[in-house]
Amino acid sequence: EGDAIIGFCNGEYLENMPAIRQHTKRTIFVNCMTWLFNKEKELMKQGMIAMFLYQNEEVRQKNMPLLKRCNDDPAISFLTFKPYFHNDSFPFIAERSGEYFGCGRISRQDADKFAANTLHIYEYFVSPLFKRGLFLGFDQRSREKIGEPYGWIRTARDQREVSQQDFY
Structure with a gap:
């Protein structure tokens, strides 16, 4: 077997x-x-x-x-099953910057992880603050599927560019 x-x-x-x-x-x-x-x-x-x-x-x-x-x-x-998550690696941060609204998504590099309307969804996030975003796990395949992210969204191919902790 x-x-x-x-x-x-x-x-x-x-x-x-x-x-x-x-x-x-x-x-x-x-x-x-x-x-x-x-x-x-x-x-x-x-x-x-x-x-x-x-x-x-x-x-x-x-x-x-x-x-x-x-x-x-x-x-x-x-x-x-219950996935393992190491809470100590991602401590709660009570005081975050009030200068911007932060949002993002994290995944492996795979265009299937991005819905075709991802940018439309992010465009309609409403905030009185400046928006700042990060797509971790974004590569050329993702770009070909959803288009070029807005200027306020940073992209990173993998955790070597932005660690999961820095993403958080």
Whole structure:
């Protein structure tokens, strides 16, 4: 059977599932979105994903019946887990600057992490203060999908440009 192989919200993992299944039947997919990938449903129909993990119960309850309609094999598991977060690395900051309204998003470099209307959403943030934004995990693929961010939004490819702590 081989060791379990986990794909964390990764389209490449889904695309490569036939090759992965040559090494193990213990395939686990963590979908961090609130919607299903088309490939995820296709692989479920084929019984190629052995377990689905979710970061919150509401999404599991929403997606599980949709996936079971594709394949109701009782051997396929659906579980919720509590992600680890090291609070000490991100201490609460009670006193923040009153000079600007800060907003942003953090993800890996993947155009799928940015909705096509991301800039529209950020444009309509209303604040009496100057807006300042940061997109961490933004690269050329993201730019091609959503366009050039507004001048008040800084972009960084990864944590080497802006650490997660500095983002916060």
